[in-house]
Amino acid sequence: MPDLPSPSIRADLESSRPSYSFEFFPPKDDAGEDLLWRTIAELETLEPTFVSVTYGAGGTSQERTVRVTSRIAEQSGIRAVGHLTLVGQSRDEIAVVLKQYAEAGIDHVLALRGDPEGGPRAPWQAHPGGMTHAVELVELARETGDFRVGVAAFPEGHPDAADLQADAEVLVAKARAGAEFAITQLFFRVADYCGLVERVRALGCDMPIVPGIMPILNFKQVSRMAELSGAAMPQEVLREIEPLVDDPAAVRAKGIELATQLCRDLLAEGAPGLHFMTLNRSKATREIFTTLRDEGLL
Numbered sequence: 001m002p003d004l005p006s007p008s009i010r011a012d013l014e015s016s017r018p019s020y021s022f023e024f025f026p027p028k029d030d031a032g033e034d035l036l037w038r039t040i041a042e043l044e045t046l047e048p049t050f051v052s053v054t055y056g057a058g059g060t061s062q063e064r065t066v067r068v069t070s071r072i073a074e075q076s077g078i079r080a081v082g083h084l085t086l087v088g089q090s091r092d093e094i095a096v097v098l099k100q101y102a103e104a105g106i107d108h109v110l111a112l113r114g115d116p117e118g119g120p121r122a123p124w125q126a127h128p129g130g131m132t133h134a135v136e137l138v139e140l141a142r143e144t145g146d147f148r149v150g151v152a153a154f155p156e157g158h159p160d161a162a163d164l165q166a167d168a169e170v171l172v173a174k175a176r177a178g179a180e181f182a183i184t185q186l187f188f189r190v191a192d193y194c195g196l197v198e199r200v201r202a203l204g205c206d207m208p209i210v211p212g213i214m215p216i217l218n219f220k221q222v223s224r225m226a227e228l229s230g231a232a233m234p235q236e237v238l239r240e241i242e243p244l245v246d247d248p249a250a251v252r253a254k255g256i257e258l259a260t261q262l263c264r265d266l267l268a269e270g271a272p273g274l275h276f277m278t279l280n281r282s283k284a285t286r287e288i289f290t291t292l293r294d295e296g297l298l
Contacts, residue, residue: 008148009081009108010180012049012273013208019049019273020289020298021210024280026053026065035280036068042282044078046289049273052081052110062089066097070104081150082106084141085114086131091140094131098144110150110183111137111174135170135177142178151175153182153209155192156231168199175207182207183275186214186226188237188258190265211266214277215284216255219245252284260288267297274298 012019022043027033040051053069055062065083073080082101084094101109113134131137134151141147151174154167161167171182187193193211200209216222219241226233240258244250263274274292276285292298 008180009050009079009150010148010208013181013210014272018267018271018298019210020046021049021273021275022051022285023212023275023277024051024053024068026055026068027280032280033064033068039278039280039282040072040076040078043278043285044076046286048078050079050081050108052083054083055085055087055114062097066100069106070100073104073106079108080104080106082109083112084109084137085112086134086137087114091131094137094140095144098141098147102145102147107146108148108150109141110152111141111179112152113137135174138174138177138179149179150181150183151179153184153196155184155187155189155196155211164195165199168196168203171196171200171207172203172205175205179207182209184209184212185231186212186222186277187231188226188234188262190262190269193266193271194269208272210273210275211271212275212277213259213263213288214279215259215288216241217252217279217284218248219251219255222255256284256287260291263288263292264295264297267292 009019024036024039027036043051051072053065053072055065069080069082072078082097084097086094089097098109111134131140138149138151141149151171153171154161157164157167158170161170174182184193184196193209197209200207214222214225216237223233237258240254241251244254266274276288278285289298
């Protein structure tokens, strides 16, 4: 297969054209993996900047995540970004995962602390031979190989952060440790994203921050994910969605409408790209993408 595109993700994010990328979660079984590969094949035609595959909750499914990500890198024309967390792993075990990614030709990784094994709001407990902070993982990835590193960002602040300013300082520390770009947790208000960017820029950091987009296709599912991540479901969104909760098709249509407008507003505010959290299905993502592309925004 041809080599992956030579520019780094950061270079793509700093170009004049907005980037777009897709995130998948690890399938739980072979049937889920078949669905994932169909989705990837459908989205590959859109020529995304990159795709990534997350770990499961509490760091589970690591083996399948590494295998799927490696297969994307080896068998498709898409740049694959490896996922890394600190959950339940020693420093040496993480170094092995980095080696597996390198062997598959993967040169970009996302370095995340990850959610505690008891869930996002559970107290953090480091592995006895592991690490506690994502900045340590950034440093390890930079030391272990020729990796370019992305990290997580939190428009409404990480649940463990003392306040929004402290959260921005953590993100800047990760940039100073070698991170080249950040991808945000899901959020619903443009003002939250812009506030995060302003705080980071005020600290003298120019790292590109890519907004993470998750359309509300299933109200209960997205509400639960938002709650666990510390993201607020704004009243203006609830007013649009709650009257429709008994009509799944109407919820889906409204969710796509709201996500599309959020994307427009973010791009108008100068976001360097959009990172779509696909939930392993391509249809809604393709609908949003097609609308934005037809409007000349992507």
